[in-house]
Amino acid sequence: MSAGPHSGPLQRLMEELKKLPGIGARSAERIAFHLLKADRRDTAALAEAILAVKDQIRPCLRCYNLADGELCNICSDPRRDPGQIVVVEQPKDLLSLEATGLVNGLYHVLMGHISPLEGVGPEDLTIDALIKRVRAGGVREVILATNPTVEGDMTALHLGNLLADTGVPVTRLARGLAPGSQIEFANRAMLEEAFRGRHQA
Ligand SMILES: [Zn+2]
Numbered sequence: 297m298s299a300g301p302h303s304g305p306l307q308r309l310m311e312e313l314k315k316l317p318g319i320g321a322r323s324a325e326r327i328a329f330h331l332l333k334a335d336r337r338d339t340a341a342l343a344e345a346i347l348a349v350k351d352q353i354r355p356c357l358r359c360y361n362l363a364d365g366e367l368c369n370i371c372s373d374p375r376r377d378p379g380q381i382v383v384v385e386q387p388k389d390l391l392s393l394e395a396t397g398l399v400n401g402l403y404h405v406l407m408g409h410i411s412p413l414e415g416v417g418p419e420d421l422t423i424d425a426l427i428k429r430v431r432a433g434g435v436r437e438v439i440l441a442t443n444p445t446v447e448g449d450m451t452a453l454h455l456g457n458l459l460a461d462t463g464v465p466v467t468r469l470a471r472g473l474a475p476g477s478q479i480e481f482a483n484r485a486m487l488e489e490a491f492r493g494r495h496q497a
Contacts, residue, residue, distance in 0.1 A: 309328045309331065310324040310325055311324075313327050313328060352364045356368035356370075356371055356405075358371045358402075358429070359371055359402060359403050359404050359405055360404065360405040360407055360422050360425070361387055361390055361405050362387050370394075370402060370403060371402060376400060376401060376402055377400050377401045377402070378401070378434055378435070379401065379434060379435055379436040379437065380399075380401025380402065380435075380436060380439065381402055381403065381404050381426075381429065381430065381435055381438050381439070382399050382402070382439045382441050383403070383404045383406060383426065383438060383440050383441060383442065384403060384404070384406065384441045384442070384479065385405075385407075385442050385451070386406075387405055388480040389405075389441065389479040389480050390403050390405060391480075392479050392480050392482060392487060393441060393479070393487060393491070395487075396484055396487045396491060398487075398488060398491045398492070399491070401439075404422065404425075404426045404429065405422065406421045406422055406423065406426070406442070406451065407421055407422050408420065408421055409421070409443070409445075409447040409450070409451040410450050410451045410454055411447045411450075418454055423454075423455065426455070427459070427462070430459060430462050431462055435464050436464070436465070437466075437467060438455075438459055438464055438465070438466045438467070439466075439467050439468075439469070439491075439494055440455055440456065440468045440497050441469050441479065441491075442455075443477070443478050443479050444476065444477060445477075445478070452468055452497060455497075456468075456497040466497040467494040467495060467496055467497055468494060468495060468496075468497040469490040469491060469493075469494050470489065470490045470491075470493030470495060
């Protein structure tokens with residue numbers, strides 16, 4: 297490692313911070329100096345929180361959302377409607393949809409999308425588990441909320457075909473979302489429009 301103008305530990309912290317998304321050299325320096333001045337208890341709490349995320353968060357056994365137990369907060373909430381399953385690509389999409397307050401059902405996180413270019417096939421996603429959930433019964437509607445991108449559309453098409461013979465109605469978010477946009481970055485109004493306007497897949 298190249299020797300910077302700062303002492304070893306400080307330099308090391310900045311190198312680690314720079315690996316984080318959206319953190320450049322200037323921000324890394326600012327955060328590092330902030331931590332240097334901060335109370336030792338606060339910095340210990342931050343370090344522990346980072347490790348706890350790595351040690352305790354795992355996929356929900358039912359929907360693959362992030363969970364700190366066997367089931368995520370949503371699956372373990374008895375007020376949620378198990379008859380509705382909203383299928384998303386990643387946990388961040390789930391959070392965006394949750395923020396609209398429109399979803400009272402459960403989710404299923406695919407952990408990605410089908411992408412031949414990236415070598416991701418249906419078998420790399422949690423599709424089998426989704427089909428099993430739907431076949432287990434009690435589901436009235438499956439809402440496909442994959443991104444309106446080439447990969448998201450391809451994934452939705454594949455899921456629609458697989459789910460067709462389950463007899464459960466499958467809907468897809470409306471095109472309130474611009475093609476090529478991503479659910480995680482969509483604003484609330486756009487998501488609401490897309491969710492309310494969902495149509496048969
Ligand atoms: Zn869950």
